[in-house]
Amino acid sequence: MxxxxxxxxxxxxxxxxxxxxxxxxxxxxxxEANLKEFLQNLLETKQLSKTEVIKNSGLDKTYAYKIFSGEKKNPSRTKILALALSMQLNEDETNHLLWHACHNALYPRNRWDSIIIFALKEHFSVVDTNLLLVQYGEKETLY
CATH class of the missing domain: 1.20.5 (Single alpha-helices involved in coiled-coils or other helix-helix interfaces)
Incomplete structure (x- = not known):
């Protein structure tokens, strides 16, 4: 739509x-991008618990709650992707989340992004995605 x-x-x-x-x-x-509202909408639509999403993201609890409350205005792309994986978003939903956080969409011609796209498709956890990134020689992980 x-x-x-x-x-x-x-x-x-x-x-x-x-x-x-x-x-x-x-x-x-x-x-305009509104990360707080979009995250709230995702939680409601997918019937997810904010506490569980934060726990599964591997992010610092205080920092993650600040993202959800709108207090943290510019979370990094990797932190947003950790939330996307912990919410088990698909690629389109993740790209919308990235847009609301004022970051570039995932780009399949970028090797690192391709690994993330694959992890999203396969519903990998954040930990498993980090292991995959390391396995394929990527220096940057999600946290």
């Missing part, structure tokens, strides 16, 4: 000659 709206907006923007007109006519479809 979101993808269709995004494609529609992209096509309109390509054809538009007046930026102000585009912004005015499409303001209801242009939204």
């Amino acid at each position: 979101t993808e269709k709206i995004t494609d529609k907006l992209a096509n309109k923007l390509k054809e538009e000659k007046d930026l102000q007109n585009f912004l005015t006519e499409n303001q209801q479809d242009l939204k």
